[in-house]
Structure formats: C-alpha cells, structure tokens
Amino acid sequence: MIPALATLLACQLLGEVVVRWAALPVPGPVVGLALLLAGLALRPKWVDAIKPTSQGLLQHLSLLFVPAGVGVMQHLQRLGSEALAIGVALVVSTFVGLAVSAWVMIWLMHRQGRRNDGP
Incomplete structure (x- = not known):
C-alpha cells in the first residue's frame, strides 16, 4: 500500500513541477493524473499494484x-x-x-x- 500511495503522490508532485516549470494554466494534480494515466497505459501491470490503494481512497472520497x-x-x-x-x-x-x-x-x-x- 505504501509504494502505491507513494506513486500516486509522486505523480501529483511531478504534475506540480511540470505546471510550475511550464507555467501552464492547469492544476498540478490534473497534469499528475495525466502522467499517471500515461504510465499505466505504458505499463499495464502497474494497475494491479495501484488498484487496491486507489479503491481505498475512492471509498473514502466523501x-x-x-x-x-x-x-x-x-x-x-x-x-x-x-x-x-x-x-x-x-x-x-x-x-x-x-x-x-x-x-x-x-x-x-x-x-x-x-x-x-x-x-
């Protein structure tokens, strides 16, 4: 669970870095989500590693x-x-x-x- 959560947070951080570096008018987490999507599309086996953690987060989204x-x-x-x-x-x-x-x-x-x- 910790590596998956670290991966999600790293993607968010990377998104923030890209947005600030390129001065994009988009929130950093959105770019991070796009980067995560690209990573999961390139390496589908990562889905199994991240799925339980992401489902846990979604269950408590409220x-x-x-x-x-x-x-x-x-x-x-x-x-x-x-x-x-x-x-x-x-x-x-x-x-x-x-x-x-x-x-x-x-x-x-x-x-x-x-x-x-x-x-």
Missing part, C-alpha cells in the same frame, strides 16, 4: 468534501447576499457546458461518419 462543506457553512451569510449572482453563474455555466458537450458530440459523430465513409 471525507475529502468535509473541509469544503465547513467552508460553505462559514460563509453562509456571504452566500446568501450573493445568491442571485451565484445562481445565474450556475445556470449559465450549466447551459454552456451542455452546449459545448453537445457541439463536441456532434463534431465527433460527423468526424466518425467521414471516417466510416472512406475507402
């Missing part, structure tokens, strides 16, 4: 939301005073996300159709 919930409770008055702006932002971002997802799906379907119509 505990990681406790600090966010506490933060929300501490700023409840501010959330109430800015409820309209937050609500509008949530609705607009939801519709933009849906529209972009639909557009990407249509684009990919057309691209796949052209590929299937080829020689």
Whole structure:
C-alpha cells in the first residue's frame, strides 16, 4: 500500500513541477493524473499494484468534501447576499457546458461518419 500511495503522490508532485516549470494554466494534480494515466497505459501491470490503494481512497472520497462543506457553512451569510449572482453563474455555466458537450458530440459523430465513409 505504501509504494502505491507513494506513486500516486509522486505523480501529483511531478504534475506540480511540470505546471510550475511550464507555467501552464492547469492544476498540478490534473497534469499528475495525466502522467499517471500515461504510465499505466505504458505499463499495464502497474494497475494491479495501484488498484487496491486507489479503491481505498475512492471509498473514502466523501471525507475529502468535509473541509469544503465547513467552508460553505462559514460563509453562509456571504452566500446568501450573493445568491442571485451565484445562481445565474450556475445556470449559465450549466447551459454552456451542455452546449459545448453537445457541439463536441456532434463534431465527433460527423468526424466518425467521414471516417466510416472512406475507402
């Protein structure tokens, strides 16, 4: 379990280093996750070594939301005073996300159709 956890943390650290070195506008853990995915794709036998630890972390993922919930409770008055702006932002971002997802799906379907119509 310790080597697998060390591997996950090393990928996160490497992601942070890459983001800071290249000044990327992406969170370091996201880059670390991509590096982990690449490593697992190149060496599939690593999956068996990391799987139990990652499943254990995922089983307790809800505990990681406790600090966010506490933060929300501490700023409840501010959330109430800015409820309209937050609500509008949530609705607009939801519709933009849906529209972009639909557009990407249509684009990919057309691209796949052209590929299937080829020689």
